[in-house]
Amino acid sequence: MRRPRSQVGFAALPSVTLLALLIILSLTLLFRHMLINQDEASFAQLNLDYQQREDSLMRAIVAIFPGKAIACMKADHAESEEYSWKRIFSEAVTLSAASERLSPELVESLGVAASRSADVGGHSSVQVESWITSLSGVADRVTPGTAAFASVFSEPAFAGKVPPRLAMSQALQEADAVRPIVSLEKQYGTQDSGLLADVTNYPLYNLIPYPNMRFGYAAPGQPFVAKHNWWAFTVNYGNSARSLAKNYILSLYEIPSQMPIEASTFASIGRHEDGTTWSSSQISIDGTIYAKQLAVEGSFGASRLAGGSSIDITDSVSLGGVSVSNSFDALGVREQLQADNGSDSLPVALAANSGRLAFLPIQPGSLFLQRPPSSPTPTTWQNYAIGAQRCAVTVEALSMVSYENQTPVRIRVRFLSPSSTAMEVILERGNNWPNIFEAGGDVIPFQTELTDSNRSCLTFRASLFSAWLQTQAGGSTAINSSIHISTATAAAGADATVREQTASPTQEDMCVILRSGKDLSDFTRGLSVVSPLRVYVGDDLNDVAVSAPSGSGLPSGSEFYPPMSIFAAEVRVGTTSFTRPIEVIGQLGTLVTGGTSNWKPLDIKSGADDAVHAEMINAQLAPLRSPAELPPVHQMNWLVVIEEILSD
Amino acid sequence: MKSPPQQAFPDRVATGFTLLELSTAISLMLVLATALVVIMQQHLTFMEMAQRQKFLTNDAPQIGSLLGRIFNQADHYFVYASHDSAIAGDAPMLSGGKAVRLFFYATDQTTKERLIAVDSSGGTTRLKFYTLHLDGSETSWVVSDKITDATFSASEGILAATLQGPNGEEITYSGGAR
Numbered sequence: 001m002r003r004p005r006s007q008v009g010f011a012a013l014p015s016v017t018l019l020a021l022l023i024i025l026s027l028t029l030l031f032r033h034m035l036i037n038q039d040e041a042s043f044a045q046l047n048l049d050y051q052q053r054e055d056s057l058m059r060a061i062v063a064i065f066p067g068k069a070i071a072c073m074k075a076d077h078a079e080s081e082e083y084s085w086k087r088i089f090s091e092a093v094t095l096s097a098a099s100e101r102l103s104p105e106l107v108e109s110l111g112v113a114a115s116r117s118a119d120v121g122g123h124s125s126v127q128v129e130s131w132i133t134s135l136s137g138v139a140d141r142v143t144p145g146t147a148a149f150a151s152v153f154s155e156p157a158f159a160g161k162v163p164p165r166l167a168m169s170q171a172l173q174e175a176d177a178v179r180p181i182v183s184l185e186k187q188y189g190t191q192d193s194g195l196l197a198d199v200t201n202y203p204l205y206n207l208i209p210y211p212n213m214r215f216g217y218a219a220p221g222q223p224f225v226a227k228h229n230w231w232a233f234t235v236n237y238g239n240s241a242r243s244l245a246k247n248y249i250l251s252l253y254e255i256p257s258q259m260p261i262e263a264s265t266f267a268s269i270g271r272h273e274d275g276t277t278w279s280s281s282q283i284s285i286d287g288t289i290y291a292k293q294l295a296v297e298g299s300f301g302a303s304r305l306a307g308g309s310s311i312d313i314t315d316s317v318s319l320g321g322v323s324v325s326n327s328f329d330a331l332g333v334r335e336q337l338q339a340d341n342g343s344d345s346l347p348v349a350l351a352a353n354s355g356r357l358a359f360l361p362i363q364p365g366s367l368f369l370q371r372p373p374s375s376p377t378p379t380t381w382q383n384y385a386i387g388a389q390r391c392a393v394t395v396e397a398l399s400m401v402s403y404e405n406q407t408p409v410r411i412r413v414r415f416l417s418p419s420s421t422a423m424e425v426i427l428e429r430g431n432n433w434p435n436i437f438e439a440g441g442d443v444i445p446f447q448t449e450l451t452d453s454n455r456s457c458l459t460f461r462a463s464l465f466s467a468w469l470q471t472q473a474g475g476s477t478a479i480n481s482s483i484h485i486s487t488a489t490a491a492a493g494a495d496a497t498v499r500e501q502t503a504s505p506t507q508e509d510m511c512v513i514l515r516s517g518k519d520l521s522d523f524t525r526g527l528s529v530v531s532p533l534r535v536y537v538g539d540d541l542n543d544v545a546v547s548a549p550s551g552s553g554l555p556s557g558s559e560f561y562p563p564m565s566i567f568a569a570e571v572r573v574g575t576t577s578f579t580r581p582i583e584v585i586g587q588l589g590t591l592v593t594g595g596t597s598n599w600k601p602l603d604i605k606s607g608a609d610d611a612v613h614a615e616m617i618n619a620q621l622a623p624l625r626s627p628a629e630l631p632p633v634h635q636m637n638w639l640v641v642i643e644e645i646l647s648d
Numbered sequence: 649m650k651s652p653p654q655q656a657f658p659d660r661v662a663t664g665f666t667l668l669e670l671s672t673a674i675s676l677m678l679v680l681a682t683a684l685v686v687i688m689q690q691h692l693t694f695m696e697m698a699q700r701q702k703f704l705t706n707d708a709p710q711i712g713s714l715l716g717r718i719f720n721q722a723d724h725y726f727v728y729a730s731h732d733s734a735i736a737g738d739a740p741m742l743s744g745g746k747a748v749r750l751f752f753y754a755t756d757q758t759t760k761e762r763l764i765a766v767d768s769s770g771g772t773t774r775l776k777f778y779t780l781h782l783d784g785s786e787t788s789w790v791v792s793d794k795i796t797d798a799t800f801s802a803s804e805g806i807l808a809a810t811l812q813g814p815n816g817e818e819i820t821y822s823g824g825a826r
Contacts, residue, residue, distance in 0.1 A: 019684050023691055030698060037705050044713040051720050161756045194757075212723070212753040221757070249755045331805045332742065339740040339802075344724035344751070643755045 050237055050244065056096035057235065058248070058356050058642045064091050065250065066360055066640055069180040073381035077172065077181055084179045085233075086140035089132045131236035134177065135247060144176035145230035145249070147189055153232075161645055162249065163228050164192035164208075182229060182252065184384065196223050198551025202627040205256055207553040213641060215357055216304045216349040217255065217288060218623075223553065225627050227254040232645070247645040257361075257589055257635035260302070260621030263291040264361040265592045267599045270297030270314075276614045278602060287623035292361075292594070305348045308359065319347035329353070356643075362636040363593045366503060369532040369567060371484060373491070387567050387633045388530045391484035392416050395446060397458060397510055398426070398488050400497040406510040407448050407456040412488065418475045425472055444468060451536065451607055452576040455511045458485060459538070462517040462527060482528040482632040485512045505534045505569050512536070512568070513575060519544040526563030528633035535568035536575045536607055552628035565631035567591065570605075577608035584619040589635055703813030707794040711775065711811060712821035714791060718764070718777075719807050719823030722750040727800045727807075731765035731778070735786075743801035748809075764791065764809075766798045773797060775811075 068083040081087055107113050135143040135152050143149050147167040153159065167173075167189030172181050187203035188195060196207035205225050210218040218224045229252040237244045261267065269289060271277050278300060285302040292308035296317060303320035305311055316325040322341055327333050328348050338344050351359040362385050371388040372378045383389050392415065399410035409429040417423050427433035427446060434441035441447065445464040449457050466477045474480060487501055487510055488494035499509060512531050515538040520527055527542075529535065541564065548560035564586075573582050588601040602619060604612045624630060665673070698705075719725070727745035728734035734747040747765035754760060763778040763786070775791040775798050797812040808822040 016680065016684070019688070023687070026691060026695060030695075033698070033706065037709065040706075040709045040713065044709060044716070047713060047717050051717075161754060163755070163757075209757060212757055212759065332803050335742055335802050335805060338724075339726065339742055342726075342737075342740065643753065645755050646752060646760065 053096065054235070054237060054246070055356075057092055060092035060095040061088065061250065062356055062358050062640050062642055064088055064095065065180065065252075066358060066638055069182050069252065070381060072179050073182055073384060074379050076380045077175060077179070077183065079175070079179070084140070085142050085177075085231075088180070089140075093132075133234050133236070135232050135234055137234070141177045142231040142233040142250075144173060144181075145228075145232065146173045146176060146186070148173040149177075157247070157647070158232070158645065162232065163230055163251070164188065164190075164194050166227070166229065176231070180231065180252075182254070182384075183380065186227070186229065188227070197553035197627050201549065201551045205254070205627045205630060207626055211251070211253070211641065212345075213357060214344055214346070214349055214353070215306065215351050215359060215639075216345055216347060217259070217290060217306050217359065217637075217639065219304070220345050223625075225256055225258050225624050225630055226639075228252075229254065249643050249645060251639075251641050251643070253639040253641075255637040255639055256624075256630050257637060258587065258624035258630070259288045259290050259306075260285050260587050260623055261289045261291070261601050262361075262587070262589045262635070262637075263592070263599050263601075264308075264363040265291065265590060265594060265597050265599055266293040266295070267291035267590075267601065268295045268297075269601070270300070271600070272611070272614050273600055273603050274611060279614060282615075282618045283602065283621075284619070285621045287621075291599075295598075303347060306359075307348075307350045307352075309350065309352045311348060311350065313348075322347050324348045356641060358638075358640040360638040360640070361593075362638060363591070365591055365593045366532070366569065368591050368635075369530055369569060370501075371486070385636065387528075387635070388484045388486075388532075390633050391482040391528070391530055392632075393480050393483040395458070395460070395483060395485045396488035396492065396494075397486070397498060398493050399428075399495045400456075400499075400510070403497050403499065404508070405456060406487075406499055406508060407450070408458050408510065411446060411458065412493065413446070415469060415472070415480045416475045417473065418479075420475065420479060423472065423474055443471075449513065451511070451513075453608055455507065455534070457511040457513045457536065457575075459513040459515055460485065460529070461515050462520060463522070464516065466522040477523045477527075478525045481523055481525045482530065485529065485531045486533065501532055503569075505532075509533060513538040514541065514566070515539045517541045517564075520562040520564060521546045523562050523564075524549075526565075526631045528565045528567070528631045530567045530633055532569050534570040534572060535566060536572045537566070538575050548626075549628045552626040554626045554628065558625075560628070561585075563629050563631035565633055567633060572605050572607050572609070573612065574607040577606065577610065579606045579610065579612055579616055581616050581618065582612055584617070584621070586621065587623070588619075588621060591635075700815050701817070703794055703815065704817050704819055707792060708811055708813065708817075708819045708821075711792045711795070712809075712819070715764070715809050715821055716823040718750065718762070719809075721752065722762075722807075723753040724751040725749060725802065725807050726751075727802050731763065731767065734763055734765065735780075742803040743799075745800045746798070748800040748807065764800075766795075 065088055068088050071083040133139050134141040143152050145162060145165050147165050148170060150165060153162050166186045168183060168186045172183065172185060175181055184204065188199040188206055191199050194208060199206060205227050207223045208226055208228060210220055210222045210224050212220045231250050232247060234245055234247050280300055283300045285300045288304040288306050289302050290306040294305060294307045294311045296305060297314045299317040299319055305319060313324060313326040316323050328337065337346055364385050368387045372382050378389055394414045396412045397408035398412055401407045401409055411427050413425045413427065415423055436442060436447050443464055445461045445468050447459045449459050451457060469480055487498050511534040513536045514529060518540040520542050521544060542561050545559050545561055548554040548558045554560060574580060582604060590599045592599055602617055604617060606612055726740035726749045727742065728738060728740055728747045728749060729745055731747045734749045747763060750762045752760040761780045763780060765776055765778065767774045767776045772793055773796050774793045775795055776788045777791050778786045778788040780786050795811050796814055799810045801808045806822050808820050810818060810820045812818050
């Protein structure tokens with residue numbers, strides 16, 4: 001019998017099979033490696049996506065927040081969805097496209113529900129918003145850095161990691177969790193570490209260290225005058241299946257204008273209008289020069305330059321010992337500067353280069369000088385941003401000699417009583433307002449005179465003001481420390497002889513002269529004069545030093561002058577054509593905003609409207625050293641920054 | 649009656665191979681064996697190539713992912729010539745450094761510092777992550793021991809780490825905001 005051939009088989013068959021199995025096995029191993037690599041790549045991509053989404057969300061919050069805080073102030077902090085935290089996060093989510101993600105239905109239909117999602121947003125803004133919560137996990141809310149939420153910040157995850165808390169009424173603190181509250185009522189209540197001036201005397205703006213950031217309004221750690229508002233919140237990145245929680249602090253630093261030169265417009269440093277350069281032997285600047293746009297021809301001792309959007313440096317300048325040229329922001333140059341200085345905080349910086357930071361001068365322009373009508377009642381925002389509105393004393397011309405002669409004959413003076421209630425006195429020529437040559441006229445702080453150029457003026461004699469207030473049963477100059485001088489409108493009681501104010505004062509308009517202001521020691525909280533008119537500085541101003549207030553953070557024995565500020569449509573030094581040497585000590589700023597105007601800080605004009613020659617000008621410009629040096633009326637900046645609360 | 653002739657080896661006739669069959673089988677076996685050897689050789693070559701690229705395909709992405717995550721969280725960094733140079737606070741450099749010092753700003757305005765440096769002690773080159781403590785001491789963990797060298801650079805505005813593998817491979821990862 002012959003056996004079937006199939007039972008015999010070829011010897012090659014098992015060999016081939018074995019070899020094939022080996023190859024398949026090795027290919028499987030290779031395939032597995034490929035899968036691992038893909039997995040690793042997806043992890044890397046996922047991390048990248050998370051970081052990009054986090055960054056864009058944070059940048060969006062920084063961009064949206066200030067406008068909402070202002071809207072809340074304009075509405076007097078009334079409850080509204082429009083500027084709630086919910087809306088802020090919702091708009092930030094939209095702006096950062098964090099809600100762009102496959103819908104759950106589409107994921108299901110694609111059969112990839114079990115796969116790891118590279119999307120780090122939600123499929124709708126509503127879903128994303130639910131991932132932004134207070135530190136306690138409540139959606140649409142934040143945890144404000146105020147006293148009422150102390151228990152949250154005493155938890156181990158946050159203890160010792162947050163800035164000093166502020167205090168205000170319980171109702172406002174609760175509202176602060178729902179919508180951002182920025183208010184003058186929000187003040188420091190306890191002397192926490194990090195507050196370098198006495199909070200009893202300086203509860204609103206204290207002396208705090210400048211935060212760690214590259215935008216050098218000041219050097220990191222350097223004390224500066226500010227209030228630090230802050231709110232904490234949690235963001236759960238990812239989706240409902242997988243998420244990563246991070247905690248953040250959104251900070252709003254309210255920074256009174258305090259640097260030697262500040263402008264929200266284009267500022268030109270180093271050259272006068274007539275082309276002459278500033279004299280380095282006569283001009284000294286200590287601290288930071290800030291402007292939205294800066295053109296610099298010499299530093300004059302300034303230690304830092306901070307620009308909003310651009311800084312042009314004609315020749316290399318030395319800033320605090322660091323040589324800086326126009327290419328300071330070029331790739332590699334900035335890094336070399338940082339390496340040379342051993343610090344990332346350079347003496348020259350642009351706000352536009354910082355993503356999670358916004359520097360906003362609160363600059364209403366010429367409106368700063370105008371009091372809004374009393375009806376409707378000015379908003380919290382107007383009371384905050386408009387210098388004229390912050391004045392405790394108002395002086396309004398109600399009647400003039402004639403329409404052609406704007407010498408006042410009747411003025412209304414409003415001031416505060418010792419209990420801070422409003423008081424009013426009408427001074428009228430021939431009635432209760434004797435002129436300087438009449439009996440009693442020499443004790444009234446308000447008089448009239450003509451300049452050499454024949455301009456009609458209302459003269460304010462600062463040295464007489466305190467005593468005059470006492471005769472009127474008014475409060476002291478500690479509360480009546482800021483004066484707004486203007487002409488009244490017809491609606492406010494002015495008669496037909498009073499010219500209507502114009503944006504730029506004319507030859508015929510009433511002017512203001514400041515006299516007898518050499519010794520301002522009566523003004524223990526300082527003196528501010530605000531006027532939409534031309535203001536002449538008639539005499540020496542604030543030239544008598546006093547002892548520094550206790551708790552001010554100033555070293556004992558420091559030279560201290562009562563803080564003084566003048567905000568006016570035009571300022572002239574002297575009332576005659578005779579030009580005396582001028583010495584400016586303190587800070588210079590402008591109310592001009594935006595545009596292409598070229599502001600030259602040291603272009604000073606005399607009473608005859610002539611430019612004061614460069615040789616006649618001495619300037620020692622320096623920043624504020626303490627809140628005690630802050631005048632009652634000042635300009636304001638907001639610095640908004642967002643930081644992550646790092647885990648241990 | 650005539651009986652059929654007796655067959656001496658009846659089975660061998662039935663199971664035998666013709667010369668043609670045997671030749672064909674041997675030829676096929678030779679062709680197959682040659683082909684298998686070639687395939688095996690190619691496969692081994694392929695495996696060897698894959699093994700050589702293991703650093704680029706497996707190790708480097710893991711190191712890069714980790715470094716990228718750390719770099720992006722840092723608020724600032726400085727590149728130094730070496731670990732010791734970074735600890736001593738010598739002058740930072742822009743490129744070619746063997747260590748990078750990372751600064752993390754905390755909300756309480758304190759700064760945390762970390763260090764990533766190449767450690768070539770003991771005949772092995774490692775990339776190590778160091779935590780610097782306030783008392784001057786440091787603790788560390790190994791990021792990777794698969795590298796033969798690494799350099800850091802900050803000359804282009806962002807922090808870049810160039811890793812070298814055991815076969816001379818080189819790959820650069822970047823991160824960290826400017």
